[in-house]
Amino acid sequence: MFRRTVAAALAAFALVSCSASADSGTAGLSGTVNVFAAASLTGTFTQLGKDFEAAHPGVKVVFNFAGSSALAQQINQGAPADVFASASPKNLDQVKDKGTPKTFARNKLEIAVPKGNPAGIKGLADFTDKNRKLALCAEQVPCGAAAKKVFEAAKLTPEPDSLEQDVKAALTKVTLGEVDAALVYKTDILAAKAKVDGIPFPEADQAVTDYPIAALTTSKNPTTAAAFVTYVLSPAAQKVLTTAGFETP
Structure with missing residues (x-):
């Protein structure tokens, strides 16, 4: 009886520890993250935004969808963007305050x-x-x-x-x-x-068009911006993208 009680207590402690560990990985995520994204990403990113908000109740994802060239110009003119997801590496390269770009999808x-x-x-x-x-x-x-x-x-x-x-x-x-x-x-x-x-x-x-994404170095919410980029590269987000017809990078 004593052994069963100890085993149950240890199992409960392990569960709490795992939960705390998982929570610590997302600690500090809050506020609004402004995502500028190519028009062709409207459907998929709207879904990814909802999923990201559901996983992080303190976060609000706000999208600006348009042509990638127009978005790059808006960002360079001071528009309040935290993340830029472009339908072209060329347009992302035009943004002077971009972080490190990562290709997350392809299209044709x-x-x-x-x-x-x-x-x-x-x-x-x-x-x-x-x-x-x-x-x-x-x-x-x-x-x-x-x-x-x-x-x-x-x-x-x-x-x-x-x-x-x-x-x-x-x-x-x-x-x-x-x-x-x-x-x-x-x-x-x-x-x-x-x-x-x-x-x-x-x-x-x-x-074939490569789609890169990057958090901006001028982001007012850099932690959440980086977390959103990481999420777009995750298996869960990649499944949403491939279901919509995008190819994996």
């Missing part, structure tokens, strides 16, 4: 068409047809830079009707039926699968 382009593909788009060559309504991202944003690479790889000159400032704007043109096709990321097509169809093309492998 697909052709988005309205559900049922009413215009009969077959492949990348259709983007050279002046009689079709077509949307691309502007060249200064990551999806536009990737589009430029795939057209060069295919030796094609596109004839877009509009150049959008982020990938969500290009996708919206498709979902509203304003264009016959647009080049967007595979993940955006999966997220909008009720409204659009995706057409893969081989040249997309020539322009």
Whole structure:
């Protein structure tokens, strides 16, 4: 009887010790963390933010989603950012106060068409047809830079009707039926699968996009910013990203 009592007490002590150890690893996490993230991360990062808040009740994650080039410019102009998750290493490199970047995901382009593909788009060559309504991202944003690479790889000159400032704007043109096709990321097509169809093309492998993330050295909440970056790199967060169609780095 005495041995059983001692064993139970030791087990309880071990459980408390483990809990204290786990808590000590997240001690000090509180306040708001402002995360500037590429537009193509809207769905996944919104979920990651909720999960991070649930794990750390004293923390509030506030997102600013936009084109990576616009976000880099905002940060350099003094916008209150703690973390920057970019759809391009180039745009993150433009931020003078970045910490050490780490690649957390990869993505590639697909052709988005309205559900049922009413215009009969077959492949990348259709983007050279002046009689079709077509949307691309502007060249200064990551999806536009990737589009430029795939057209060069295919030796094609596109004839877009509009150049959008982020990938969500290009996708919206498709979902509203304003264009016959647009080049967007595979993940955006999966997220909008009720409204659009995706057409893969081989040249997309020539322009795989790396997504880096970094806490900013000017962060007002550096401990929580670093913890959020660590979380994005964790297996739990990576599962959310891969489910959404992102590739692992």
